[in-house]
Amino acid sequence: xxxxxVYTLHQIAGILDCRYVxxxxxxxxxxxxxxxxxxxxxxxxxxxxxxxxxxxxxATVILINKEVACPEGKALLISDDPFxxxxxxxxxxxxxxxxxxxxxxxxxxxxxxxIQPGVFVGNDVVxxxxxxxxxxxxxxxxxxxxxxxxxxxxxxxGADAFYYKNRPEGFDKLLSGGKVVIxxxxxxxxxxxxxxxxxxxxxxxxxSKIDNQVHIGHDTVIGxxxxxxxxxxxxxxxxIEDEVxxxxxxxxxxxxxxxxxxxxxxxxxxxxxxxxxxxxxGYPAEEARKKYRELASIRKIPDIITRLxxxx
Numbered sequence: 001x002x003x004x005x006v007y008t009l010h011q012i013a014g015i016l017d018c019r020y021v022x023x024x025x026x027x028x029x030x031x032x033x034x035x036x037x038x039x040x041x042x043x044x045x046x047x048x049x050x051x052x053x054x055x056x057x058x059a060t061v062i063l064i065n066k067e068v069a070c071p072e073g074k075a076l077l078i079s080d081d082p083f084x085x086x087x088x089x090x091x092x093x094x095x096x097x098x099x100x101x102x103x104x105x106x107x108x109x110x111x112x113x114x115i116q117p118g119v120f121v122g123n124d125v126v127x128x129x130x131x132x133x134x135x136x137x138x139x140x141x142x143x144x145x146x147x148x149x150x151x152x153x154x155x156x157x158g159a160d161a162f163y164y165k166n167r168p169e170g171f172d173k174l175l176s177g178g179k180v181v182i183x184x185x186x187x188x189x190x191x192x193x194x195x196x197x198x199x200x201x202x203x204x205x206x207x208s209k210i211d212n213q214v215h216i217g218h219d220t221v222i223g224x225x226x227x228x229x230x231x232x233x234x235x236x237x238x239x240i241e242d243e244v245x246x247x248x249x250x251x252x253x254x255x256x257x258x259x260x261x262x263x264x265x266x267x268x269x270x271x272x273x274x275x276x277x278x279x280x281x282g283y284p285a286e287e288a289r290k291k292y293r294e295l296a297s298i299r300k301i302p303d304i305i306t307r308l309x310x311x312x
Contacts, residue, residue: 001177001199002030003093009061009075012042015092016085021067022075028061031089033219035237035255036200042089044082083165087175090199094177097123097141110147122158128184140196146184152212154191157182161198161218161236174198176218183207189214189230205242217254229266241276 010024029040034050037043037059044063045054054062055071062070063077063085070076079085103109103121110129115121118136125139128147133139137151140158151157157180164171178197182188183205189212196202197219204210208226216222217236224242228234232246235254240246244258247266258264259276269283281288282295 001032001090001094003028006040009077012061012089013077016077016079016088018085019067019078020076021070021078022061026061026075030199031086031093032059032199033197033237034059036197036219042077042086044086046082083172083174087173090175090177099123104141134190140180142179143196144179144181146182146186146206148185149182149187151188152190152192155188156193157188158196159193161195163198163218163236178202178219180204186210192216195236211248223260244276 007028008024009020009022009026009028012028013020027040028042031042032038034043034054034057037057039058039060041059042061042063043054043057043059045051046065051068060074061077062074063079063082065079065082067076067078099122104123104125106123107121107125109115109127110131112129113127113131115133116135119133120138122139122141124141125143127145128149130147131145131149133151134153136154138156143158160176161174163174165174176196176198178200180194180196181201181203185207186204187209189210191212192210192214194202194216195218200219202216202218202220204222205224207224208222210228211230213231214228215233217234219236220234220238222240223244226240226244228246229248231249234252237255238252239257241258241260243261245263247264249267250264250270252270256270257273259274261277262274263279264270264285265279265281265288268281268285270285274280274285279288280286282291
């Protein structure tokens with residue numbers, strides 16, 4: 001998330017009422033999660049295990065719960081609860097805005113786009129030309145949709161990220177201030193859910209086709225000309241490169257990358273990154289022919305045990 005203007009470190013510390021380490025006029029341009037930070041961004045860290053990763057990231061302002069040695073060219077915001085204060089910044093720069101109409105007056109709808117009855121279009125949504133939005137689609141604030149996009153009934157774009165901190169009193173939600181971006185010539189099936197980024201964008205690139213009842217988690221990037229079949233669940237912060245095919249009921253863990261032109265067969269479980277130009281199957285997913293040979297060998301185990309017991 002980029003701020004509407006460049007703020008100083010002193011100004012941000014004033015919003016949070018916290019101490020800082022660095023020049024008071026150190027520039028702060030935005031805030032982001034660690035996998036998408038850029039110079040000028042704030043990133044938060046609240047566990048010593050991840051201090052080095054945050055300090056060595058591209059972020060130049062670290063919202064941290066302990067004063068540590070600050071790398072050259074960076075600054076610190078010292079907070080007793082960085083998770084809470086990251087939420088405070090999200091609320092300050094991107095607060096929830098109540099809808100005032102079914103199609104918000106600040107939304108932009110392109111030429112020859114058809115919006116069927118029952119569709120909700122939130123604040124500052126942008127929809128391109130020649131789109132078809134079927135009934136009961138929900139498009140949350142700040143979503144961007146390109147040209148020639150079809151979205152079928154009941155799909156939800158821009159719900160909050162599933163991201164919580166476990167506290168003694170219960171789960172504390174990390175506020176979502178990002179958006180969903182759908183590029184040109186994308187088709188979305190019925191009853192899909194695409195969560196917005198925490199501070200960045202969940203992105204579906206040009207020409208990809210998504211079947212019914214597919215879930216795509218926060219900050220995930222789907223490449224160009226991908227095919228994703230029904231009931232696939234993709235966690236947050238996944239990168240799926242171009243021309244990947246994912247068949248039905250595939251489950252995918254967060255933070256992994258699927259290489260270009262990979263094919264993942266139905267009901268596979270993906271727990272780690274996979275190289276492109278290969279077909280995968282099973283859980284944990286492996287090269288399909290290798291997995292089929294393993295399954296064939298497993299089926300022979302009862303017969304082998306029976307022969308061993310009989311002495312033959």
